[in-house]
Amino acid sequence: GAVVSQHPSRVICKSGTSVKIECRSLDFQATTMFWYRQFPKQSLMLMATSNEGSKATYEQGVEKDKFLINHASLTLSTLTVTSAHPEDSSFYICSASMQGPTVWGEEKLFFGSGTQLSVL
Amino acid sequence: DAKTTQPPSMDCAEGRAANLPCNHSTISGNEYVYWYRQIHSQGPQYIIHGLKNNETNEMASLIITEDRKSSTLILPHATLRDTAVYYCIVRAVSGTYKYIFGTGTRLKVLA
Numbered sequence: 001g002a003v004v005s006q007h008p009s010r011v012i013c014k015s016g017t018s019v020k021i022e023c024r025s026l027d028f029q030a031t032t033m034f035w036y037r038q039f040p041k042q043s044l045m046l047m048a049t050s051n052e053g054s055k056a057t058y059e060q061g062v063e064k065d066k067f068l069i070n071h072a073s074l075t076l077s078t079l080t081v082t083s084a085h086p087e088d089s090s091f092y093i094c095s096a097s098m099q100g101p102t103v104w105g106e107e108k109l110f111f112g113s114g115t116q117l118s119v120l
Numbered sequence: 121d122a123k124t125t126q127p128p129s130m131d132c133a134e135g136r137a138a139n140l141p142c143n144h145s146t147i148s149g150n151e152y153v154y155w156y157r158q159i160h161s162q163g164p165q166y167i168i169h170g171l172k173n174n175e176t177n178e179m180a181s182l183i184i185t186e187d188r189k190s191s192t193l194i195l196p197h198a199t200l201r202d203t204a205v206y207y208c209i210v211r212a213v214s215g216t217y218k219y220i221f222g223t224g225t226r227l228k229v230l231a
Contacts (some may be wrong), residue, residue: 006163032218043207044164079178093163095219109154109219111163 002028004096006112014120021115023080025093029074029094034109035067038091041086050077080097091116123147129226132202138195140225141211142208145189152211153184154219155193157204164207164221167193196228 003026013019023033031052036044048069050056056069068080068086077096081088095111132138139196144153152171155163168175168182169189175182181194195202207224211217 004163006231036221042225045157046218046220049218091161093165108169109156110166111156113163114161116161 001109002026002096002098002110003108004112004116006024006093006094007112008115010116012116012118012120015085016083019081019084019117021092021094021117023077023079023096023112024077025096025098025110026098028098030077030098031074032097033077034095035069035077036093036095036099037078038114039092044093049051049081054060064107081117086119089117089119123220124208124222126206126208126222126225128223129228131228131230132195132198134229134231135197136203136219138193138198138227138229139188140193140206140227142193143190144208144210147210153188153191154182154211155180155182155206156209157202157206158223158224159204162206176192177197180203190230198227200229200231203229205225 005021005026028050033050035047038044038068046059047062048056048058052069052071052074053087053115072075087120091114096108097108152169154169155167158164168177168180170182184191205224206228207221209219
């Protein structure tokens with residue numbers, strides 16, 4: 001399957017600092033990328049949908065000024081957690097959508113390996 | 121909100137078939153059913169997806185009922201490496217498409 005690379009895999013930072021997480025689709029172009037967060041023993045929660053060249057669409061309850069998403073190219077999206085606080089500690093996962101032979105339906109979503117963020 | 125319902129956990133003996141059910145009674149005609157799994161502390165892995173016909177690939181088979189209100193993921197010969205949380209997803213089509221994860225089924229393959 002297609003490869004989505006996510007870096008860093010783990011980051012520890014001090015409260016008040018900003019952290020940037022990168023998500024790259026290595027062997028395909030992704031017009032749409034999704035960002036999720038996951039707390040221990042819980043399911044993935046969609047944070048935002050990111051389309052190349054346009055502003056991200058955030059899910060209800062997700063602060064867009066806190067979680068800055070940039071999707072500058074068809075292979076790269078970044079999530080910046082600004083002024084991180086301990087409650088932002090979580091597992092962040094990106095995913096990239098790969099289209100299939102037809103425009104509708106035959107697509108697959110591939111995930112990065114995740115970033116464990118710990119804010120002290 | 122998630123549009124699928126799955127049992128929270130299941131056990132399966134190694135070497136036997138694992139049958140994971142999913143209920144998606146409100147599925148629309150043009151929505152696909154996707155299955156992903158997540159092994160501890162990793163990103164989810166794509167398994168299979170389908171619209172209305174049964175599907176099979178090297179990992180699993182997907183059986184979708186004729187009314188499309190439920191489906192079953194079949195791992196034909198489960199191994200210990202198949203221990204994971206399995207998510208059944210119906211892809212939303214309101215505006216931009218989104219993949220909303222439900223609570224999933226925690227499958228434990230027993231030696």
